[in-house]
Amino acid sequence: NAGVTQTPKFRVLKTGQSMTLLCAQDMNHEYMYWYRQDPGMGLRLIHYSVGEGTTAKGEVPDGYNVSRLKKQNFLLGLESAAPSQTSVYFCASGTASMNTEAFFGQGTRLTVV
Amino acid sequence: RKEVEQDPGPFNVPEGATVAFNCTYSNSASQSFFWYRQDCRKEPKLLMSVYSSGNEDGRFTAQLNRASQYISLLIRDSKLSDSATYLCVVNRRDYKLSFGAGTTVTVRA
Numbered sequence: 001n002a003g004v005t006q007t008p009k010f011r012v013l014k015t016g017q018s019m020t021l022l023c024a025q026d027m028n029h030e031y032m033y034w035y036r037q038d039p040g041m042g043l044r045l046i047h048y049s050v051g052e053g054t055t056a057k058g059e060v061p062d063g064y065n066v067s068r069l070k071k072q073n074f075l076l077g078l079e080s081a082a083p084s085q086t087s088v089y090f091c092a093s094g095t096a097s098m099n100t101e102a103f104f105g106q107g108t109r110l111t112v113v
Numbered sequence: 114r115k116e117v118e119q120d121p122g123p124f125n126v127p128e129g130a131t132v133a134f135n136c137t138y139s140n141s142a143s144q145s146f147f148w149y150r151q152d153c154r155k156e157p158k159l160l161m162s163v164y165s166s167g168n169e170d171g172r173f174t175a176q177l178n179r180a181s182q183y184i185s186l187l188i189r190d191s192k193l194s195d196s197a198t199y200l201c202v203v204n205r206r207d208y209k210l211s212f213g214a215g216t217t218v219t220v221r222a
Contacts, residue, residue: 033210040121042200042214043157058209090156092210101147102210104156 002026006091006105013081013112021076021108023091031094032074033102034058034066036087043090049074050096081112114139119201119213126191126220133187134216136201143211145204146177148186150197151215157200160186191220 004025013019023032030051035043035058045058047066055066063085065077074093078085088109094102119136126132138146146163161168163175163184174187184203188195201213 035212040214042115042117043212045209045211048209094210101159101162104158106156107154 004091004093004103004105006089006108008108009106010109011111013078013110015082015112017081018077018079019081019110020078021089021091021110023074023076023093023105025072025074025091025093025103027093027103028071029093029103030071030096031102032068033092033094034064034074034076035090035092036060036085037090037107038087046076046089081110083112086110086112115214116140116211117201117203117213119216121214121216123217123219126218128191128193128220128222130191130220131187131189132191132218133185134199134218135183135185136213136216137181137183138201138203138211139182140203140205140211141182143203143205146184147202147204148173148175148184149200149202149212151200152197157212160199188218191218193220193222196220 033048034046049055049068052071091105092102148160149157150160151157161170163177167176172189176185198215203211
């Protein structure tokens with residue numbers, strides 16, 4: 001089982017450039033999440049989705065957009081990258097039950113220069 | 114105030130030692146609780162869920178105190194392979210996972 005797959009794994013962007021991070025899961029999970037992880041900050045929720053066609057803002061949504069056109073995919077877009085968006089991005093998926101674990105992708109290391 | 118707070122450590126312990134640390138959460142409506150483990154530059158992975166009655170998984174024991182809103186993790190007979198960052202995770206009613214910043218444990222030979 002592939003589980004949760006993120007692409008790309010590494011990327012360097014110039015300020016103002018755009019990019020899309022792709023998250024794909026093969027576990028038929030309803031819930032999908034995008035987090036960013038910065039030193040000393042823990043994981044912070046950017047956006048999440050509770051099902052195909054639905055998205056919602058997390059605690060740090062500014063500068064990001066998302067789409068969930070297919071149940072298995074959750075895309076995170078940066079329209080105009082800023083140095084403050086340099087981070088490690090993790091996608092996760094989980095079932096609708098609140099007592100089960102979330103599964104994470106391997107992360108995307110993004111540097112904006 | 115952060116929703117989930119952890120002692121960042123680091124806890125530096127010799128092999129075979131016992132190490133314990135806590136996390137506190139602010140949302141009394143939180144429904145489920147977990148400890149995740151994260152190795153350097155890797156994704157978080159579930160270590161164990163935390164139940165109201167407390168639970169063990171081998172050398173790991175987790176406790177939940179709802180009245181005081183804290184969760185603890187105890188590692189007995191530490192191994193070198195236990196060196197990692199341990200993330201306290203709380204699942205709220207709205208299905209969003211809230212993460213602590215992590216507690217770093219280093220086990221030395």
